[in-house]
Amino acid sequence: MDKDTIWIPVGPQHPFLKEAAKFDFDIRGEVIVGARYQLGYNHRGMEKACEDRNYYQCLYLLERICGICSHSHTTAFSMAVEQILNLELPKRGSYLRTLVCELERLHSHLLWIGVAAHEVGFDSLFMLVWRDREVVMEALESITGNRINYAINTIGGVRRDINDEQRVKVLQMVKDLEKRMAYYAEIGTNEPTFVNRIKGVGTLPTEKAKAMCAVGPFARASGLDLDIRRDDPYGAYPDLEFKVITNDMCDILGRVVVRVLELLESCKIIRQLLENLPEGDIAVKKVPRKVPAGFALARYEAPRGEDCHYVRSNGTDKPDRVKVRAPTMANLEAAVESVIGSFVADIPIAIASIDPCFSCTDRTTVVLNDDKRGRKITTWEDLRKNGIEWYRREMGISLS
Amino acid sequence: MDVIKVAFFVLVFPGFLFQFAMAAILEWVDRKLYARMQNRVGPLYTGPSGFLQPVADLVKLFSKEDLTPAGADKLMFNILPLVSLAAVCASGLLVPLWTIRPFTSFPGDIIADAYLLAIPSFALFLAGWFSSSPFSLIGATRVLTQMFAYEVPFFLALLTPAVIAGSWQISEIMNFPWWQGPWWSILLRLVAGTIAFGVAVTCLQAKLERVPFDIPEAETEVVAGPLTEYSGKKYGIFRLQKNILMYTGAALVAAVLLPSFHMGPVLGGIWLVLKTFFVVAILSVIRASFGRIRIDQIVVFSWKYLAPLSLVQFLVVLLLKAQGVALP
Numbered sequence: 162m163d164k165d166t167i168w169i170p171v172g173p174q175h176p177f178l179k180e181a182a183k184f185d186f187d188i189r190g191e192v193i194v195g196a197r198y199q200l201g202y203n204h205r206g207m208e209k210a211c212e213d214r215n216y217y218q219c220l221y222l223l224e225r226i227c228g229i230c231s232h233s234h235t236t237a238f239s240m241a242v243e244q245i246l247n248l249e250l251p252k253r254g255s256y257l258r259t260l261v262c263e264l265e266r267l268h269s270h271l272l273w274i275g276v277a278a279h280e281v282g283f284d285s286l287f288m289l290v291w292r293d294r295e296v297v298m299e300a301l302e303s304i305t306g307n308r309i310n311y312a313i314n315t316i317g318g319v320r321r322d323i324n325d326e327q328r329v330k331v332l333q334m335v336k337d338l339e340k341r342m343a344y345y346a347e348i349g350t351n352e353p354t355f356v357n358r359i360k361g362v363g364t365l366p367t368e369k370a371k372a373m374c375a376v377g378p379f380a381r382a383s384g385l386d387l388d389i390r391r392d393d394p395y396g397a398y399p400d401l402e403f404k405v406i407t408n409d410m411c412d413i414l415g416r417v418v419v420r421v422l423e424l425l426e427s428c429k430i431i432r433q434l435l436e437n438l439p440e441g442d443i444a445v446k447k448v449p450r451k452v453p454a455g456f457a458l459a460r461y462e463a464p465r466g467e468d469c470h471y472v473r474s475n476g477t478d479k480p481d482r483v484k485v486r487a488p489t490m491a492n493l494e495a496a497v498e499s500v501i502g503s504f505v506a507d508i509p510i511a512i513a514s515i516d517p518c519f520s521c522t523d524r525t526t527v528v529l530n531d532d533k534r535g536r537k538i539t540t541w542e543d544l545r546k547n548g549i550e551w552y553r554r555e556m557g558i559s560l561s
Numbered sequence: 562m563d564v565i566k567v568a569f570f571v572l573v574f575p576g577f578l579f580q581f582a583m584a585a586i587l588e589w590v591d592r593k594l595y596a597r598m599q600n601r602v603g604p605l606y607t608g609p610s611g612f613l614q615p616v617a618d619l620v621k622l623f624s625k626e627d628l629t630p631a632g633a634d635k636l637m638f639n640i641l642p643l644v645s646l647a648a649v650c651a652s653g654l655l656v657p658l659w660t661i662r663p664f665t666s667f668p669g670d671i672i673a674d675a676y677l678l679a680i681p682s683f684a685l686f687l688a689g690w691f692s693s694s695p696f697s698l699i700g701a702t703r704v705l706t707q708m709f710a711y712e713v714p715f716f717l718a719l720l721t722p723a724v725i726a727g728s729w730q731i732s733e734i735m736n737f738p739w740w741q742g743p744w745w746s747i748l749l750r751l752v753a754g755t756i757a758f759g760v761a762v763t764c765l766q767a768k769l770e771r772v773p774f775d776i777p778e779a780e781t782e783v784v785a786g787p788l789t790e791y792s793g794k795k796y797g798i799f800r801l802q803k804n805i806l807m808y809t810g811a812a813l814v815a816a817v818l819l820p821s822f823h824m825g826p827v828l829g830g831i832w833l834v835l836k837t838f839f840v841v842a843i844l845s846v847i848r849a850s851f852g853r854i855r856i857d858q859i860v861v862f863s864w865k866y867l868a869p870l871s872l873v874q875f876l877v878v879l880l881l882k883a884q885g886v887a888l889p
Contacts, residue, residue, distance in 0.1 A: 169695045177781035191699075191856065280781045282772050282853025288599035354773050355852040505699060506855045509781040 165189050169505070173202050177280060177509035180519040184497070184512065191504045196497045203523040211483040216242055216316055216452060219480060224310045226485065227521040229272060232265045233463035234485065234521075235314040237470040240395060242316050244457035245474055246449065251442040252397075254318030259397040260434045261305060261313055263427045264331075267338070268297040269464035270378075270420045270427075273516045274349060277417065280509040281358045286348060293341050300334045303327055318444025328435050335428045342428070346421040350414070359413035363511035365499040366411055373495040377466020377488050378423065379515045381407045382415035389462035400437070403430050413514045450478045463488055465516045487521035570665075571654065580653045583837075584804035587811070588615040590838065591845045598849040615804065619797050627793030632693035641691070642791075642798035645684035649802055652677035653809040656816055657732045658830040669729040674813055675719055681806055682708045682768065685777070688799075689787025700786025703777040703856055707767060710863035711774075715764035717871035718757040722817045724878050725750055731813075735821045749881060756874040758818040760867050762840060765810045766847050767859065769803065773851035774859060811840040 166187045173181040181202035187195035207226060211219045223234045236258060243250065250258075271294040278286035298308045304323055305311035313319050349355065365375070370383035380387055388405040390398045406422040408415040452474040461468045466488030475481040492515040500511045530538055539547075552558045570576055589604065589612055596603030604611025629638055654665045655674045682704055689701025723729055726737035739750055767774035778786040785791075788799055815836035824832055854862070 167695060167698075169699070176784055278852065282775060282779060282781070283851070284772070285599050285849045286852070288601060292600055352852070354854050357858060358852060358855060504855060504857070506776070506779065506782050 166194060171508060177513070178519075179276070180517075182517070182519045184508075186500070186505070186508065188505055191506070193501055193503055193505065193508070196500050198493060198497050200493075200519065200523050201525060203520045204525045205520070205523070206525075208483050208485060211480055213479065215450070215478040216480065219483065220314060220316070221312065223483075223485075224312060224314075227487070227518050228309055229269050229518060230265060230463045230465060230468070230521070231310045232261050232314065233461055233468050234470070234487075236262060236396075237459045237461040237463075237468050237485075238472065238483070239314050239316050240459035240461065241457040241470045241472040242452060242474075242480075244459065245452055245455040245472065246316070248317050248445050248448065250318055250396075251445065252439040253322075253441045254443040254445075256397045256434055256438055257304075257319045257321075257323065257443060258314065259401075260331075260431060261301070261311060261319075262396065263430045263434070264297060264301050264304070265311075266427045266464045267424060267431075268294050268301065269516070270424050271297065273420060273464075273513075274345065274417070276513055276516075277359075277413075277510060278349075278355070280513050281355060283352075283355050286345070286352075286355070290345060293338060293345075296334055296338060300331050303330060315444055315448075317448040318442070320444070322443050328438065332432065332435050335431050339425065339428050342421065342424050346425075349417050349421055356414060358507075359417060359510060362413050362503055362507045363496075363499045363514055364412045365495055367409070369498070370411075370495060373498065374491050375466075375495045376491045377463070378416060378419045379466065379492045379495070381405070382419040383411045384409035387467075389460050389467050393460050395459075395461065397434060401430055401433050413510055416514045451476060452478070452480075465489060465518065465521075466492060485521075487518065489515065489518045489522040490524075493517065493522065575656070575658045576654060577650055580650060580805050580808060581801070583808045583834075584801065585613075585615040585619075587808050587838070587841050588804045591807070591841055591848075594842060594845040595849050598846070619801060622797030622800065623794050625793040625797075627795060628790075630692060630694065630790045633790060634691040634693075637687060637691040638790075639795065641684045641688040642795045642802065645681040646798050646802045646805070648677050648680035648684070649806045649809055653805060653812070655731060656809060656812045656833075657735060658833055666730060666732050671719060671723055671729055671731050671734065671813075671817065674731065675716055678768065678806070678810055678813070679708070679712060681802055685787045685799075688791070689777075689789075692787070692790040694790050696783045696785075696789045697787050700777045700783045700789065703783070704770075704787060706856055707770075707774065707776055707859055710860045711764040711767035711867070714760050714863060714867040714871045715768065717868075717875050718761040718764065719813070719817060721753055721757040721871075721875055721878055724875070724882060725753070727882075731816055734817050736823065738823075739820065746881070749877065753874045753878050754818060756870060758814070760871045760874075761814045761818055762843055762847075763867060765814055765840075766844055767863075768810060769807055769844070771844065772848045773854050775853055776856050776859060779853055807841065807844070808837065811844070812837045815840050 166189050169186050169188060170183065171186060172178050172183040183199040183202070185197045186193050207222060210222060214222060220235050220238065223238050224231045226234045271290055275287040275290040275294065278284070278290065301311060302308050304327055305313040305321060313321055365383045367384040370380050370385055375383065375385065376387065384407060386405060386407050390403070391405055403426050406419050406426060408419050410418070454474055454476045456471070456473040458469060458471045461470070468488055469486040471482070471484040472480050473482040496512055496515040496517070500508060503511060549560045552560055572578060592614070593603045593610070604614035607613040607617045629635060652674050655670045655677070657666065686701045686704045689697040689704065722734050725739070726734040728734055728737070740747060770776070770778055778788065783789070788796060791799060812833065816833060819836045819839070821829065821832065
C-alpha cells in the first residue's frame with residue numbers, strides 16, 4: 162500500500178451492515194482500489210448442532226438460520242430428506258409449500274428494495290415499501306400463523322391447511338399489491354437521484370459473474386439465465402407458468418429491475434397456485450422417524466439465489482451430516498470484486514445489491530499468527546495483561 | 562441600562578433563547594412533515610403531539626457521556642462546537658424580526674450574515690479534520706468539496722434582492738417597495754426573485770446537509786461524517802447549531818427573497834416567522850422526495866445548473882439596473 166492510499170475498515174459494526182461482517186477497503190481519494198472481506202462474526206455452529214437432533218427438530222433449528230428466507234432453508238432440508246426417504250408429496254401439500262415460497266420471495270424482495278433505497282438515502286421509498294411489505298407479512302401470518310419463522314414445513318408436506326376464506330384474502334392482497342408494485346417499479350427505475358446513484362455502479366460483466374459462480378437475481382442481472390425453479394424443478398413449479406427475468410445491464414439498476422419484475426412474476430405465480438389449488442392431503446401420512454443410510458443434495462431457488470442443502474443419513478433418526486451453502490456465500494466474492502473502481506459512496510449499495518445475509522452464510526474462521534502481515538492472535542493471557550495494564554495506567558488501580 | 566438592553570437582545574430576544582425556541586419548533590415541524598410524507602406519525606409522546614421531542618433529544622444528549630478520542634486535538638475538538646454555535650446565533654441577530662431596524666443592523670449586514678452562515682461548515686470541516694478518524698476525515702473533505710459547490714450560487718442568489726433594492730442592509734431590502742413601478746418591471750423583479758429563491762433554497766438544503774445533499778454525514782457510507790467521534794454535550798451543541806442554522810438560514814432567505822410589506826413591528830415579525838415556516842416546509846418536501854446524490858454529482862449539478870442560473874438572473878437584474886428601470 163503506498164502512502165496515498167488510506168485504509169478504511171467497514172464493520173464489524175457499521176450503520177450500513179445489518180449484521181456483523183468485516184470489509185476492508187483501500188481507497189485513493191474517493192476511489193476504491195482494493196477490497197477484502199472477512200466473515201466469522203455470526204457463526205452459530207448450526208450444521209454441527211443438527212447432528213445432535215432428530216430430523217423434525219432439525220427443521221426448527223434450520224428455520225432459524227435466516228430471518229428472511231427461513232422457509233427456504235427448511236424446504237431445502239426437507240427436500241433432501243424426502244429424496245433419501247423416496248417420498249412423493251401430495252399435490253396440495255406441495256402447492257401450499259410453493260405458495261409460502263413465493264410469498265416469502267415477495268417479502269424478501271420488498272425488504273431488499275427498501276434497504277437499497279435506504280443505502281442511497283432515499284428514506285421515503287424505504288418507508289413506503291416496508292409499509293407494503295407488512296401486507297405480505299400479514300398474509301403469511303394468516304396462512305402459517307407466524308410472521309417470520311413460519312414453521313409450516315414438515316418432512317413429507319406441510320403442517321397447516323388453508324381454507325377458502327384465507328385463499329380469497331391472499332388473492333385480494335396480491336391484487337392490491339400488484340398495483341403498488343408497478344408504482345414502485347416506476348419510481349425505482351425513473352426517479353433521477355436514485356437512478357443516477359445506481360446506474361453503471363458495481364458493474365459485474367457476464368463472464369465475470371459466470372467465472373465467480375454468482376447465483377440468483379444478482380447473476381440474472383448480469384445476464385446469466387439461471388433459475389433452479391426452471392432448471393431443476395421442484396414442488397409445484399413444473400405445473401406453473403412463469404418467466405425467468407434476466408437483464409444485461411450488469412449494474413445495480415439491473416438488479417433493481419430484475420427484483421421488481423420478479424415481484425410481479427411472483428404475484429402471477431401466487432395467483433396460479435391459489436386458483437388451481439388441488440384437493441387432497443397436505444402431507445404424507447406415516448413418515449418413518451428413522452431415515453435409511455444415504456445422502457442427498459437439494460437445490461432450491463431462495464429469494465437471494467440458489468440454496469443448497471446436503472444431508473447424509475446413517476439409518477438413525479438423526480442426520481450424520483448437514484451442509485448448507487446459502488446464496489450469499491456464492492455471491493459475496495463477486496460483490497466485493499464489483500466494488501473495486503467505484504466511489505466510497507457506492508460501497509453500501511454495491512455490497513447490499515446482492516442482498517447479503519451473513520448469518521445464512523457464516524463460517525468459522527481460523528486466524529493464524531502471521532508475522533509477515535503483522536497479524537497476531539490475542540490470547541486470553543494477553544487480554545488479561547492488557548486489562549490490568551489499562552486499569553493501572555488510566556485509573557491508577559493495581560489489580561495484579 | 563444599555564448593558565441590560567443589549568444582554569436582553571443577545572440572550573433572550575431575538576437572541577439565543579428565542580432562536581433556541583424557534584429551532585426546536587422548526588425541527589418539530591420538519592420532523593412531523595417528513596414523517597407524514599412517509600406515511601409515519603413522527604414524534605408523538607413527548608408533549609402534545611411530540612412537540613417537546615427536539616428539546617427532550619437535546620436534554621438526553623447533554624446527559625450522555627462525553628468522550629474525546631485519544632488521537633484528537635483536544636483544544637480544537639472542544640471549542641469547535643461552541644464556535645459554530647456562536648456563529649449561527651450571531652447570524653440570527655442580524656435578521657430583522659420586524660421591518661424597523663434591529664439594533665445590530667448596519668450597512669452591509671447581508672454580507673456579514675452570509676459569511677457567518679458559512680462558518681459552521683468550516684467548523685464542521687475542522688471538527689472532522691481534528692478528530693483523527695478515517696470516517697471523520699472523509700466526511701471533512703466532503704464538507705469542503707460540497708461547500709465549493711453551493712456557496713457561490715447561494716451568495717449570488719442572496720445578492721440579487723440587494724442589487725434590486727440598491728442597499729446592502731437587510732432591513733432596507735425588506736422595506737424596499739417592490740410593488741411600485743411599471744408592471745413589467747414588477748414582473749421581472751418577481752421572475753428574478755423566484756429564480757433566486759429556488760437557487761437559495763436548494764443551496765440552503767446543501768448548507769444544512771440534508772437529503773439529497775447529506776453527503777458529508779451520509780449515515781450508511783461514513784457513519785456520521787465529521788461528527789463520528791463526537792458524543793454527549795459536544796454532539797448536542799452541534800445538533801443545536803444545525804437546528805438554529807435551519808432557522809437563521811431560512812429566516813434570511815425568507816427575509817430578503819420572499820415578499821414583505823410595510824406592516825409595522827409586530828405584524829412584520831409574525832409575517833417573517835410565517836415565511837420562515839414556509840421555507841422550512843419546502844426544505845422538508847425536498848428532503849422527502851429525493852435520494853442522496855454523490856459528491857461528484859453535486860459539484861456537477863451545482864456548476865452546471867445552479868451557478869449559471871443564478872448568474873443569468875443576476876445579469877438580468879444588473880442590466881435592468883443599468884437602464885435605470887429596476888428602480889421605482
